[in-house]
Amino acid sequence: MKFELTREQEQIKKAAHQLAEKEFPKYARDADQSEEWPRDLFDTVADQNFIAVTIPQEYGGPGLGNLENAIIMEQFSRVDGGLGVAMGATAFGSELLYKAGTEEQKETWLPKLASGDAISGAAISEANAGSDVASAKCSAEKDGDEWVLDGQKYWITNATIADFLVVLAQTDPEAEDRHDRHSVFLVETDREGVSSSKITGKLGIRASPTAEVILDNVRVPEENLVGERGMGFRYVMRFFNQTRIMVAAQGVGIAQGALDRSIAYAGQREQFGQAIANFQAIQFKLAEMETRIESARLLTHKAAWQADHGEPDASASSKAKWFAGETAVDCADEAVQIHGGSGYVDEMDVERFYRDAKITEIYEGTKEIHKLIIARDLLGMT
Ligand SMILES: Cc1cc2nc3c(=O)[nH]c(=O)nc-3n(C[C@H](O)[C@H](O)[C@H](O)COP(=O)(O)OP(=O)(O)OC[C@H]3O[C@@H](n4cnc5c(N)ncnc54)[C@H](O)[C@@H]3O)c2cc1C
The missing domain is CATH 1.20.140.10 (Butyryl-CoA Dehydrogenase, subunit A, domain 3)
Known part of the structure; x- marks a missing residue:
């Protein structure tokens, strides 16, 4: 059993630590007080290839593993916990897209997340569905070759800065097993009917934007279904x-x-x-x-x-x-x-x-x- 990191992992750790030590203190207190996500810092972190690090090389990312990602997240959060998540989770939801999404969805979005040209989020929780994820009520109904999403999501990290969200919605409310009732959709945030409002006054991680998301009769094409229907949970x-x-x-x-x-x-x-x-x-x-x-x-x-x-x-x-x-x-x-x-x-x-x-x-x-x-x-x- 080996407890040491590899040479490459040590180098990643050192580089992440140096980046955070040099850049984060300039933003940490201001971002905490203003509750503003610092885009300038994101550009710097993206320039140094420290965002969306698990996106595979075939989709333009560095293709690092979860261990390397954890090492980077630790080093970022060691300097500032709010900036750690604000910078380290700009591709939140991409993990699900990579595992379950179609080739077209991956080719469209993963390279943009890896380069810093897009930001994502995962809209799962609702005001009345937190720990009990399967009770999520946001609905998606089939209309021809489109799906119509309706409902409200709460506590959604990155929603106000995201280009798309992966959204958990109920497609099969009648399914006997409540774990078969949901599907996941890729929802671009510029679609008609999508709006988000920032939740302010958080105790901590105030550099990380959190929002309520309203989906008001949002139409997405069939191609935006992620993976199989009924497998969302x-x-x-x-x-x-x-x-x-x-x-x-x-x-x-x-x-x-x-x-x-x-x-x-x-x-x-x-x-x-x-x-x-x-x-x-x-x-x-x-x-x-x-x-x-x-x-x-x-x-x-x-x-x-x-x-x-x-x-x-x-x-x-x-x-x-x-x-x-x-x-x-x-x-x-x-x-x-x-x-x-x-x-x-x-x-x-x-x-x-x-x-x-x-x-x-x-x-x-x-x-x-x-x-x-x-x-x-x-x-x-x-
Ligand atoms: C800053 C922030 C960012 C977030 N980002 C996201 C995001 O990006 N996407 C997203 O989908 N969600 C996000 N969330 C939501 C987050 O995942 C939920 O807040 C969390 O899962 C808890 O759900 P809840 O707040 O509804 O609490 P509840 O589920 O209502 O829980 C309240 C209390 O009851 C306890 N409890 C509940 N059920 C049980 C049980 N069966 N047994 C014992 N105890 C129980 C809980 O442990 C807790 O102490 C975010 C939340 C915050 C605060």
Whole structure:
């Protein structure tokens, strides 16, 4: 068993870290305060080929694996958790398109995502359908050789900047098994009847745009159906098994960033005539943070490795996502504690880390849902 990254992976890690260290601090605080997605930064990140990195070479991408993607997401989020997802998830939904889409859909969109000429999102959740994805009500009815989509999606990352969304809609409400009722459609955002409005006032990851999407009698041709009719729920679950590994990597990055800043602060802050790093209470916090982060990183890399060597494993992804999310929240909390009063104001990065960390326990399945997935696997209930 080898625990080292390959030389190429080390180089990717170093380059991603250098890019984030050089560029992200210029935008992090402003983007957090203004809740604006920084397009200039996106152009820089795209120029350096650090977007949509898993798009295969045949479609114009670098064709990196999930492990390399996780390494990049960690390094980005280590500098800023909001910019990590704002830059690292601009092709969200492309994973589903790549696995289930038609050749024409892939040839049209994947090269544009890889070059930074297009942005995508995945519209699955609704105001009343979050953890219970199969209860999504947005409908799609066949009319000749077109489909007509109607409904509302909520919490959709990138919707206000996206060129297209992959949308989960009910095509077969009468199907006996509720998991056979949905299909996925590729919906270009400039189609008549598509509108989105930004959700403001988020606790964290404010650089990442989140929106409500209204689909008002939106007509798409039959060619926009992604994969097979009735398979939507299953495609989405498989998609999440892959993409939630990136949320785990975001959590590891936020936790590592919190630790980096805590070590630096503990070494320079003096109380009782000495650096607070000399106090065992502080040392224990640092030791616990480091150990949790290493555990979370190992789970994340293992889940990514599994996804790169076959199918993503649902239980492995859930273990990584739950544990890394909890680690991000714990470590950001301890980082604020180590910074004392200074950690409580936005002059210090750890205040933002504390707010950014929480989302990693919520989106792409809450931690409770991940524990259910792990338990069902243990009990043979899947
Ligand atoms: C910033 C942000 C970005 C997002 N981006 C996207 C996106 O791009 N695309 C998209 O489709 N969605 C997106 N989401 C939605 C996200 O995936 C959901 O918020 C998440 O899945 C939880 O659903 P919910 O908010 O409806 O909570 P609920 O499902 O209502 O859950 C509320 C609470 O009940 C618990 N709970 C629910 N069911 C169970 C159960 N069976 N057993 C035990 N506990 C349970 C949950 O764990 C949680 O604690 C985003 C959300 C946010 C906040």
